Amino acid sequence: METLTRHPPTNTTLSPQEVRLINAYWRAANYLSVGQMYLLDNPLLREPLTLAHIKRMLLGHWGTTPGQNFIYAHLNRVIKKEDLNMVYMSGPGHGGPAVVANTYLEGTYSEVYPRISPDEAGLKKLFKQFSFPGGISSHVSPQTPGSIHEGGELGYSLSHAFGAVFDNPDLVVACVIGDGEAETGPLATAWHSNKFLNPVSDGVVLPILHLNGYKISNPTVLARITHEELEQLLRGYGWTPYFVEGHEPELMHQAMAATLDAAIAQIKQIQQEARTEGNTTRPRWPMIVLKSPKGWTGPKVIDGLPNEGTFRAHQVPLSVSATTPPEHLTQLESWLRSYKPDELFDEQGRLLAELAPQGDRRMGANPHANGGLLLKDLHMPDFREYAVDVSLPGVAQASDTQTVGRFLRDVIKLNNQPRNFRIFGPDETLSNKLEAVFEVTNRQWDAETAENDQFLAPTGSVMEMLSEHQCEGWLEGYLLTGRHGLFNSYEAFIHIVDSMVNQHAKWLKTTREIPWRRPIASLNYLLTSTVWRQDHNGFTHQDPGFIDHVINKKAEIVRVYLPPDANCLLSVMDHCLRSRHYVNVIVAGKHPAPQWLSMDAATKHCTEGIGIWPWASNDQGIEPDAVMACCGDVPTLETLAAVSILRTHLPELKIRVVNVVDLLKLERHTEHPHGLSDADYDAIFTRNKPVIFAFHGYPWLVHRLTYNRANNSNMHVRGYKEEGTITTAFDMTVLNELDRFHLVMDVLDRLPHLGNTGSYLKQLMKDKLIEHKLYINTNGEDMPEIRHWTWNA
8 A cells, every 4th residue: 555645735754763753652552552452461571472461351442443543643743743732532433442552651541540550560450451340441431531432422423523622712622533433424414513613712623534444344435435536525525635545654654744734734724814814714624534454553464364454453353362273372472572562661661752742731631521620600590580470370371492592592691701501403493482592692604604594603602403413412522521501402303312312321420430530511401392292293293202211321310301381491491501410301392381380389399399289289188089190291281171170070079280390200219319208209199099190201101110109000191102193282182192081081980989970071071072073173273162271270
C-alpha cells in the first residue's frame, strides 16, 4: 500500500528525533494494548514467555486498536504544539485497549486509580484487569478516564462530539469514527451536524474516519468504494477531507503530522474569520480519513492465513492456550518483543518516551470529559408565577405544554449568558406547543435560509433536526460535558432512541459507583402528542410504551412522571431540571384540557407523588366501596367524569379518587427509592376494596409495579390496548375501553351488592356508547356532553 497524504496540506516535516519519539510512544501504546489482551504476569517480558503468564480466557478487540493508538499519539503532539483544549472520543465499538493504554501512558490512569501505579507492579495489574472478572470491560467504558462515550453505543460518537462542543468555544473534540460504525444510520445522519455549528460561540469537532477495511467478518462499505466516490460523499456532506493512507510507520508519521497541523490551522483560521472578522459564511470544516491496515503491526500470518489487513485481526488474532499449537506462544512473544519494550520502559517499568501533554491538557484528564466537574446550577424562575388560575376543579381550560413553554422560555432567558441550557427535538417544538421559547431564542441553523423561514439563526438555544438519534446524541454530549437540557418529542417516536437511553442509563448507573466521576444534569424527556390525542395521525402515532422500557433500568436512575394538569407539570418540570444524574420521563398533554389543582395544591400533590383527592371523593370517615385511581391527563379526566356519573346516579356509593403523578410510587420502597411502604400503599388503595385504575399506558405495567401487594387481586387496570385509528379524542378512549362509560360499568361489575340499581345504570352506559358511536359517525366530532363536560360532583 502506498503511503501518501492526498492534497498535501502543509510543509510540516518531523525531525528524525520527533519521528523516533512519536514512534516510540506509539509502540508503547501498542505493547500495552496487546499486553492487556494476553498477559497475567511477566508484563515487561523480563523472562521468556510461558503459558503461566497468559490469561485463560482471551478477550478484546485488536483490529481497531493500533490505528487509534497512532491517532492518540499524534493528537498528543499537536495538543502540546498548539496548546489545544482537546477531548478524545473513541467511536469504534471496542477500542478499550487503546484508550486505557494511552491514559495510562499519560499518567491519568494512575492518578484516578493509584493501585495501577506507573511501574512494573502497576503494569501487571493493568494487564490483568482487562476483560477479567472484577476488572474492566473491553470497550471504552465509564471507568476509562477521558471518556464520555460508551463503547457499546455504535453509531453515536459524532452526535456526542457535537453535543460536547456546543457552547464550548475553546473545545476541540477529536472524534474517531470506525468504518463499521460509519455504516449505521445515526452516524450517517450525524455528518450533517456541521450545519448546526456556530464558529463564534461553539467549539469544533475534528472527525477522523478510520478506514481499516473490515467489520467482524465483512469488508466495510466506505473502504470498498473508490477514493473519488468517498471524497465526493464527504464533500457532499460539507466537509473538507484530508486523506492519510499507508502502512510504513515513518512515512505515515510524517503524513499524519502534516495533515493534523493543516487541519488545526484551518480550524483556527475559520474561527478567527468568524470571531474577529465577522465572516458568516458556513465553513467547510476539515476532517481526516486515516486508511491503515486492520490489526496494523500485529501478526501478518497466523496458521498460514493472512491476518494483518484482514477481518481475522478484528478480535483476538492469536489463540494461545494449552490446547493450541505451541508455536502460537512463540509467535505471541515475538509479536510483543517486536515493540522493543526494553527500549520503552526503564528498570522500574516507567515509560521513557515522554510525549503526553501535562495536567488538564491530557485528553484523559480534560475536565470536559468529567462534566460534573464543570456543572453549574441553572438559574431558575419561580415556576409558581406561571400558574393557571384554578378556583374550582375542572372549570379552567389550558394546554399543559403551552403553559410550561412559558416557563421554559424564561429558563432559556436566565441561562443564556453564557448559555447553559438547550432544548433538543426533532422539528416538533412548535407542534408540541412550546412556541413561547421562540420569544427569546431561535433554532440554531448554519445553512441556507429563505424568506419565509421562522426562528432560524446562527445561534440559538433550540436544536432541531428530524432525527431522534441526532437530537439524543447532541443532548447526551451536552449533558456529559457539564450542561443542562431537555428533549421534547412525540410520545410514539421516542422509541427510536431506546438503545441510546439504555446506554446512557447504564452510564449513569456505573458512574454513580466511580468516586472520581461527578454527577451530571439529568436526561429529561418531555413526551407529548400522546396516544390519546392523535386526531389526525391515527394508529401509527400511538405507543405509550417508552415508559415501560425506561422502567427496566436501575431504580436509582429512572423516574417517570405523568402530571394531570398544567400546574402539576410546572412543578414536575422545575423538579426535573434541578435534578442530577437521573433519566426523567415526563408525559403531558398539549391540547386544551380541564385544570384540576391550584398551584399550592399541585405543588403538594407532586411532592407526595400520589394522593387521595378529597374534593373528588366522598368516603371521608368511612370505608370506600371502590377506589378509582388514575395516572395521566386523559385517564384523570375520564375517571372524574365516571365518578361524576356514579355520584349522580348512585349518591349512596362511597368512592375514593386517587391520582398518581410519580408512577414509581406504585412500587415497593424496597424496590425503588420513591416506592410506597406496604402500610402507606394500603392506606391509599385499601387491602380489600376493588380498585379501578385508569392508566395512560399499557395496563400490564401497573400490574407489574403493584405485583404482590395485599390488594393485588382487586386491581383492575384499563389503559391502551393497541386499538386506534383516525377518530375523535373521546372515541380513542372508547376503543380502548378507558372511557367514562366503561369505567362506570367496571365499578358496577365489581360491586354485585348493588343488584338491580346497578343494572339500570349499566344499561344506560351501554346506551351511551351506542349513542356516541352514532353521533361521531354522523357529525365527525364528539357529543356536546363530552366536549362541554365539567366537573360538578
